[in-house]
Amino acid sequence: MLAALVVLAPLALPNNYAYEVAIQIAINAVVCVGLNLLIGYAGQISLGHAGFFALGGYASAILATRYGVPVWLSLPGACIAVGALAHVLGRPTLRLKGHPLAMATLGLGVIISIALTTEDKWTGGPDGMPVPPLVLFGLAVQGEQAWYWIAGGLLVGTVWLALNLIDSPNGRALRALHGSEVAAQTLGIDCTRFKLQVFTLSAMLAALAGALTAHYAGFITPAKATFLHSVELVIMVVFGGMASVFGAVVGAAVMTLLPQLLTVLKDYEMMVFGAVLVATMVLFPQGLVPTVARWWNGRPQ
Template identity: 45%
Template sequence: MRNKLASPYAPPVIIAASIVLISCLPLTNFQVRMATLLFIFSTVVLGKNLLMGYAGQISLGHGAFFGLGAYTVAIGAARYGLSPWLLTAMSLPAAGVIAWIIGRPILKLRGYHLAMATLAFGSIFAMVLTNAVHITGGPDGMALDMAAVRLFGMTPRWSWYWICGGVLVLAMYLLASLLDSPTGREMRAIHDSEIAAGVLGIDVAQAKLRAFVISAVFTTLAGCCFVMFDRYITPQSAGILRSIEFVTMTVVGGLGSAIGSIIGAAIFVVLPQFLTVFHEYEQAILGLILVIIMVLLPKGIAPSLAGWLRSRRASSC
């Protein structure tokens, strides 16, 4: 019997909706920037959803993988003159190897022990970025000159809009394909019950490790896109607060939902722009809105609304 959580990842519907969104959303330069950041962070949250929504693992260290991709491109391009595209291709397998190495021991932990272990990894990485001034630029960060990049003659902002939009669509397709594969079915079984999955002969630890590695690669790819689009990176962009943001985006949007991943990312990208009129109360109001969302929609926005629509449809029949 097909797991009900797999339906939000149906490739034709999601990819068609993504193409429409990517083609029609932005009009101004500001909207282009907001949409591009939305695509980047949605890619991260898709990977986080695989880890949290299916493997049931909480990681507070994914900001480190975001920073790994960003700083690999920034350092290699700015200090050694290497191609950012080559550096991106190199950073993805590197992230996979690092995730595999640290994932093997820490994924044996559960609950808050696992959260603290990943938090420690993220903290150490952020400290290295801040203190290695001669390599990373320290707290001031690093700049990257990508202004000359054009795609089919478009301006750099529009070029990165299409590149990051394409990366998001590709990530959605790959995740949909993964969840329809034997590996994906193992992860869905783990989501329902780890004990039952183990009884059926599924290597639960190995499946969790695969989810962690894939999630880390998605996050690293998004970090590469972020620094090439924004052309600047600081340790703050790869710190603990960034990791917590990724987790919050995933939970608020809804675990096990691709559309929820985009909604969760959109709240953190778009909503703060509307709250700037409140000045010093901006963060407090944003926090209050998030609390209200989680109280009224405890399963996340997308799953809660989908459940409400199903109940309405059933009651009307």
């Protein structure tokens, strides 16, 4: 269904601006699907995923511009490097639970943001740095339509990966971990290993999306690593519905598209945006997709 939507969507996209919004939706959805695996299925909060997103873009840019690594190698190399970093940082961090874990991941995001801003020799500092174009099969990817198919294909692949993961024994272990870590341990589930694995996978998906964003825009700044960006990603996951892969996609789509539609309100844009968020969470307390699914099936909330 999602693949069909991606294929048919260009019929309703009238111009390059619409393609640009669609690309941003797909990239945000990739991050949110990975973040939902961590938050919605494993029950581990993260308020620093924007840091991994930015690191993916900077790592690929630095490898390509400063070391001459081909972009088709620098991009996966950046994802692997960020995944390795997340694996190392996750070992002590994921021992925490609840609010301490949220504060620890927030701290990681802040540290990454500060490092990207101050290490101007490598990152260009607050002004950012240029990023070379993505080159595939010897040709530079240019134009919104070409990037749309790359972003759409990545989204379909990410959703396919997530759906297969949650239906596997590993996915059932993640859900058991979310329900009760003590009960999961009594069943022989290695909770530490599963938390670390899903945290690493989620960080790598964020890094991949960040790298693609950087190569698409041709520029990247530390603004991609801010706490506000991390909060936006979490809001997308909660809005669409935690523990719902398609909820993450819908949340990313709505929360990316809504600010574009509200620009006509000018000074009242943020006020209406906040009101929509409050109203949605009151009417759809479990998130948009799970609540609508319950209504559709005739079950009470």
